[in-house]
Amino acid sequence: MNLDTLDQAFEALKTYDWGADGSALQPLDEAVVATRADAAARQALEKRLAETLTTGISRDAKDVVCRLLMVIGTAASVPALASLLADAELAHMARYALERIPAPEAAAAMRAALPQLSGLLRVGVIGSLGVRRDVESVPALAALLDDPDPAVACAAAVALGAIRTPDAAAALAGSSVSHAEVRRATTDASLACAESLLAGGQRAEALAIYRRFAGEDQPKHVKLAATRGILACAGQSQ
Amino acid sequence: MVIRVSLSCMLCLISAGADLSRPHVDDAADSELVQMVVTLLHDTDKDIRALGLEQVRTATKGPSATQQFAAELPKLPGEAQVALLSALADRGDAAARPAIIDLLATRPDEPVTRAALAALGFLGEPADAAVLLHWLRDGAPAVQEAARASLVRLPGDAVSALLGAELDQAPAALQVILLEVLTARRALNTLPQLLPLAVAADASVRGAAMAALGQLAGPEHIPGLLQGVLAAEPGRERETAEKAVLSVCSRIADANRRAEPVLAAMQELSDAQRLNVLPALGRVGGPAALQAIEAAIGQAQHDVHDAGIRALCNWPDASIAPRLLELATQDPHPDHQIKALRALIRVAVVADERTDDERLGLLRAALEVCTRDSERNLVLQRAQAIRTPDTLRFLLPFLDQPACAQQACQSVVELAHHRALREAHKAEFDQALDKVIQISGDATLIDRAQRYKKNQTWVRERP
Amino acid sequence: MGSHLRPTRRQFLQTAGAAVAVPYVITSSALGQNGVPPASDRIVMGGIGIGNMGNGDQDAFLSRPDVQYVAVCDVRAGVREAAKGKVDKRYNNTDCQAYNDFRELLSRPDIDAVHVATPDHWHAIMVIEACRQGKDVYCQKPETRTLREGPLMVEAARRYARVVSGGSQRxxxxxxxxxxxxxxxxxxxxxxxxxxxxxLSQPCNLPAEPVPPDMDWDMWLGPAPWAPYNSKRCDGNYGTSGNSWRSYVDYSGGGxxxxxxxxxxxxxxxxxxxxxxxxxxxxxxxxxxxxxxxxxxxxxxxxxxxxxxxxxxxxxxxxxxxxxxxxxxxxxxxxxxxxxxxxxxxxxxxxxxxxxxxxxxxxxxxxxxxxxxxxxxxxxxxxxxxxxxxxxxxxxxxxxxxxxxx
Incomplete structure (x- = not known):
């Protein structure tokens, strides 16, 4: 790794914006590869990248940094990334990194941010917690199933369907939403949970879910899904 | 309404039956699930029926369940029978076979017959080949096709033996189909029955037999294949027969020894026959073949010399390019010069270890000795196989030569068809395509040129 | 999908989706004639993303006697209006509805199946949503943009017993x-x-250009990172070496x-x-x-x-x-x-x-x-x-x- 070139790339980051020559940042990509076997160098690179997020560099430059932290980020980058979750322009790219950083601190930071966020930003964080299958988020997500913002309630349902633990299934079963769109999301999430429960050998719990969706009040394709699930339950007893 | 009834039935079955929430004795659970599936199979709504068919395909394993599903066949309407037969075929349990045979015995409607025959291909026994053969002989075209496909699929040497025996007594049209089936089965044990058909009186049978032998035969069968070459009518049939010989020889791992079985078999032929199979030897190639062919070319006797030239012009690679160039300019017979030149143009672009520059260089050399526009156009046509910017540059001057411009247009467009090449040299291609648009008389070619300029795709019509 | 209730750019819907107020009824003009199956026996279809490949897919489905084509969706008003025009011409009526937001098309209960030919970063979201709405789907290739998307698409298809076909005819x-x-x-x-x-696809850092007035740029980007509009960024040409969405990493894996x-x-x-x-x-x-x-x-x-x-x-x-x-x-x-x-x-x-x-x-x-x-x-x-x-x-x-x- 050539430190001079890397310095130049960090310098270029300060003025980088849409339309700029992307090759000026190429050393950053190269440094990611070059530091794979050098923990100290990787740590230094990460620290340096994370620090740029608190500076006045452009949205485009921060976009680039978040993409790099998606690849190399650790718990050390989480505070800088989490500070962007309330920024409408940067929240997505912060999640772009946070969603993929394996450190539990990344999920914890997003859980902690949930109460402070609303609207789209909250929806985004809910989605990322779902993708991470963050079981510790289940109580918070369950509480959002009857959020007055239907978009938030839908997102919580989808996230619980992604987590699909027994607790997630129980939370979905306990919700009594009337809004059609939210109900559709909870239905799908419940069916996902039922599949997971059945795969885990909890046939009775799965069957209870499927029976709930086999009723006359359900759309045809949901009844098909329920019937298919009932058959799967019967088949698993073999 | 339909789904409501079905689901009610399903839920009744579940509530009336054993408690699914706890582990079961297998038989009870099987029975319950099988009953559910049977209920679904009878539903008039295809979406519901599909859920049952999915279970037939993948779940409730075991011959007992298979027999219960298959037992529903006679109770279902035609459309549902077809669907269940397909599902039973996918299930792959031969326990369904007796019910399928029984169903066929009732002479059901054509779609059901077709589906039953298709299912037999997956579930049948070798003995069922006779049933399939019956339908192959006497069924409607769609039924024949189903029987044919199942005869390809049905395993067992006994099946191939039965089909091989049928070859002797079948009419020509059926012989052709049987030969294709045996080829698809890779029925090596029927080669003794196939070989005589290479010299059958019927050309279609000869062709099918040679195609089969090309796929199945080994070097030891080359004498029989050469008889097939000799029996073939000169022209397309003869060429196809020669390619069957090549196909067999190509499977010999050592490229230098591929001609040996042909040369050995030629020893048993008369002089006249040897001349007639010499072009087949040329297709095989290799040093021993070249020696024999050069000996023929060296003969003053015209028919021998001619056979040698034709053999050399069939050569499979560019190794004899210098010799072809020599013949193209120095052979005493003008028609042989032309033959050699056209062969040179053919081998020049054959894909091998040579670089693109070398291949294009050989085409340039061929162009130098062209005396007629027909060969010049052939050079331009073959050039499209060398996908380089230099080829484009090679073609460009011909866009201005009226006698060659249309072929040059064609080749430029074919080169431009390859996106990676076109994109990497966009400016040059755009300029050439503009010229094509300007001078081509072919509306399709112009449309293609316009598309490529805009980076759009073009899908070649299939024959 | 989380925000079914949040269609973007309502102003576009006002032009595209007077459709929403129209009852979804197959008209008498769609009754079967001359051996063509009656509408009740036909597969009612719509198309999402009607650019280059989508246009070809639309032609293929529209030409089928067993299909009744009723709706198109594209985030470019000109494209969707042209696609609607083609359908209307085929059936000699004005029944085809044009949508900016695919969720509105998918929510129509009369539609049996859809074809999807958007840029790749949209495929999984649309296919899964279509399954959740009980539709069968023909989705252009490449069907996924990430590894995680694939199993979720299969799962949705299987869960709702949907027919979902990928799109490589080759x-x-x-x-x-x-x-x-x-x-x-x-x-x-x-x-x-x-x-x-x-x-492989590459990062894209093209400069901002004015968004064309007939384009819902936010919806084109959808789940991809925000970036300023640039005509080359979203160009649907088949190139994979630059100046097309197929070249850029947020929308495609490239060639x-x-x-x-x-x-x-x-x-x-x-x-x-x-x-x-x-x-x-x-x-x-x-x-x-x-x-x-x-x-x-x-x-x-x-x-x-x-x-x-x-x-x-x-x-x-x-x-x-x-x-x-x-x-x-x-x-x-x-x-x-x-x-x-x-x-x-x-x-x-x-x-x-x-x-x-x-x-x-x-x-x-x-x-x-x-x-x-x-x-x-x-x-x-x-x-x-x-x-x-x-x-x-x-x-x-x-x-x-x-x-x-x-």
Whole structure:
């Protein structure tokens, strides 16, 4: 790794914006590869990248940094990334990194941010917690199933369907939403949970879910899904 | 309404039956699930029926369940029978076979017959080949096709033996189909029955037999294949027969020894026959073949010399390019010069270890000795196989030569068809395509040129 | 998907979707005549993303007598109006409805099936949502943009018993020669097959241009990271080396996925591993040039860009026979489109069933990750992850821009 070139790339980051020559940042990509076997160098690179997020560099430059932290980020980058979750322009790219950083601190930071966020930003964080299958988020997500913002309630349902633990299934079963769109999301999430429960050998719990969706009040394709699930339950007893 | 009834039935079955929430004795659970599936199979709504068919395909394993599903066949309407037969075929349990045979015995409607025959291909026994053969002989075209496909699929040497025996007594049209089936089965044990058909009186049978032998035969069968070459009518049939010989020889791992079985078999032929199979030897190639062919070319006797030239012009690679160039300019017979030149143009672009520059260089050399526009156009046509910017540059001057411009247009467009090449040299291609648009008389070619300029795709019509 | 209630850019809907207020009824003009099935027997279809490929798909479905085409959706007003015009001309009425937001099209209860031909970053969201709405789907290739999307698409299709077909017609049509040889046993047992395809997609940093007044740019971007409009960024031309969305990493895997869907599809079909996934990606370098080998559970290798190897060149195991098998093909008539429609009717799985399509595109995704990390990778198909490889697992998916979720 050539430190001079890397310095130049960090310098270029300060003025980088849409339309700029992307090759000026190429050393950053190269440094990611070059530091794979050098923990100290990787740590230094990460620290340096994370620090740029608190500076006045452009949205485009921060976009680039978040993409790099998606690849190399650790718990050390989480505070800088989490500070962007309330920024409408940067929240997505912060999640772009946070969603993929394996450190539990990344999920914890997003859980902690949930109460402070609303609207789209909250929806985004809910989605990322779902993708991470963050079981510790289940109580918070369950509480959002009857959020007055239907978009938030839908997102919580989808996230619980992604987590699909027994607790997630129980939370979905306990919700009594009337809004059609939210109900559709909870239905799908419940069916996902039922599949997971059945795969885990909890046939009775799965069957209870499927029976709930086999009723006359359900759309045809949901009844098909329920019937298919009932058959799967019967088949698993073999 | 339909789904409501079905689901009610399903839920009744579940509530009336054993408690699914706890582990079961297998038989009870099987029975319950099988009953559910049977209920679904009878539903008039295809979406519901599909859920049952999915279970037939993948779940409730075991011959007992298979027999219960298959037992529903006679109770279902035609459309549902077809669907269940397909599902039973996918299930792959031969326990369904007796019910399928029984169903066929009732002479059901054509779609059901077709589906039953298709299912037999997956579930049948070798003995069922006779049933399939019956339908192959006497069924409607769609039924024949189903029987044919199942005869390809049905395993067992006994099946191939039965089909091989049928070859002797079948009419020509059926012989052709049987030969294709045996080829698809890779029925090596029927080669003794196939070989005589290479010299059958019927050309279609000869062709099918040679195609089969090309796929199945080994070097030891080359004498029989050469008889097939000799029996073939000169022209397309003869060429196809020669390619069957090549196909067999190509499977010999050592490229230098591929001609040996042909040369050995030629020893048993008369002089006249040897001349007639010499072009087949040329297709095989290799040093021993070249020696024999050069000996023929060296003969003053015209028919021998001619056979040698034709053999050399069939050569499979560019190794004899210098010799072809020599013949193209120095052979005493003008028609042989032309033959050699056209062969040179053919081998020049054959894909091998040579670089693109070398291949294009050989085409340039061929162009130098062209005396007629027909060969010049052939050079331009073959050039499209060398996908380089230099080829484009090679073609460009011909866009201005009226006698060659249309072929040059064609080749430029074919080169431009390859996106990676076109994109990497966009400016040059755009300029050439503009010229094509300007001078081509072919509306399709112009449309293609316009598309490529805009980076759009073009899908070649299939024959 | 999270925000079904948050259609973007309502102002566009005002122009596109007076449709929303119109009752979804097949009119009397759609009654069957002259041997054409009556509307009640036809498959009611709509199309989402009617650009280059979508336009071709629309033509194919629109020409079918067993289809009643009723709706189009595109985020470009000019494109969707032209697509609507084509449908209206075909049926000699003005019934086709044009939408800016695919969710409104998918919420129509009268629509049985949709075709999707948007840029790749949208495919999974739309296919899954269509399944959740009870629709069958024909989705253009490459069907996925990330590894995580594939199993979720398959899961949605299976959950709701939907017919979902991928979109590579070339898998069966273009590679028939090599497929027939392999399945016919002519070549014997197969050791490997090579695929030459590329390039990988690249980052895009094109400058901002004014958004055209008839385009919903936010909806075009959808789940992808925000970026300013640039005509080259979203150009639908088939190039993969720049100036087209197929060239850029947020929307496409480049030629590696765009043509990889065809070539890897043909290769996996030829060597009969369509239903499997590789268990290892081996990274090689030859004279400074990287290439890959995907190893399947039975040892078979699919090489990618192996030096001196032609596309779909097959290596055989000398002396080992491979039994002949009939080659699977399309159902019904009319190629891959007819196959899909036939399966919509019979509820069987189509030739290019979504699971097979996903198994194909995942090869491209695995390859991209191996090239990116410049090393070999193990793959656990049952867990859908790189075992004990946290670095590689980061690339399984990418966060979607709010409000989009899977």
């Amino acid at each position: 898998v069966l049509d273009d590679y028939r020669g090599i497929v027939d040889k392999c399945w016919g046993g002519v070549l014997g047992a197969i050791k490997s097959i090579n695929v030459n395809v590329g390039p 590696m996925t765009d043509w990889g869907a065809h070539h890897f599809g043909g290769a996996t079909f030829a060597v009969d591993v369509r239903e499997q996934q590789p268990e290892e990606v081996i990274y090689h370098e030859h004279q400074g040039q990287p290439y890959l080998s995907f190893r399947y559970p039975d040892g078979l290798l699919i090489h990618h860009n192996r030096p001196h190897s032609e596309n779909l060149a097959v290596e055989v195991l000398p002396g080992e026979e491979r039994p002949a098998k009939p080659v699977p093909s399309y159902k019904g008539t009319g190629g891959i489109y007819g196959d899909f429609l036939e399966c919509v009717k019979t509820r069987e799985r189509p030739f290019r069933d979504i699971e097979l399509a996903v198994n194909t595109v995942m090869i491209s995704h695995l390859g991209i990750i191996a090239y990116t990390l410049q090393r070999s990778l193990k793959w656990d198909a049952s867990k859908q992850e790189f075992p004990d490889d946290a670095e590689a697992n980061r690339f399984l998916d990418r966060a979607r821009r709010e409000p989009w979720q899977l």
